[in-house]
Amino acid sequence: MKSVIQRVSSASVTIDNRKISDIDRGCVILLGVEKSDTEEHAIKLASKISKFRFFSDDKGKMNLNIEQVNGAILVVSQFTIVADTQSGNRPGFSQGASPEHGKRLYLAFINALVSMGITVQSGQFGADMQVSLVNDGPVTFCINN
Incomplete structure (x- = not known):
């Protein structure tokens, strides 16, 4: 399971010119699921991200997690981040x-975050989405299981 997380001051998902999700301060998580991933991977990744300290404290140090800043998470399925790009000029998705399987683990990941008391919005699995965000910092991390 691979994720790209971006600290944001705001973000939204639009499908067919209709906004389906939006958050203010928090993070956007682009989530990719691989064949070998399990529900255990989803729960472990959600737990790691929930505790990940990438928000600034009053001294400007990245020392606070999503809960400590009362932030929200916007989760978007993104199968392209599991692509193999090592050879050639075309990505492979084998x-x-x-x-x-991807949808089941995407939902398990979201449910794990919600069970931790985090406010979560999401995109629509498999849909053609337009994701808008204001990256705060910019701060972006790749966290993989």
């Missing part, structure tokens, strides 16, 4: 999860 390690990507099937749509059924």
Whole structure:
């Protein structure tokens, strides 16, 4: 399971010119699921991200997590981040999860975050989405299981 997390001051997801999700301060998580990923991976990644300290404290140090800043998370499925780009000029997706497996673990990841008391919004799995965000910092990390 791979994720790209971006600290944001705001973010939203639009489908067919209709906004379906939006958050203010928090983070956007682009989530990719691989064939070998399990529900345990989803829960472990959610736990790590929930505790990850990438928000600034009053001294400007990245010392606070999402809960400590009362932030929200916007989770967007992004199968392209599991692409193999090592050879050639075209990405390969042979390690990507099937749509059924990917959706199940995407939802398990969201449910794990919600069970930790975090406010979560999401995109729509498998949809053509437009994601808008204001990256705060900019601060972006790749966190993989």
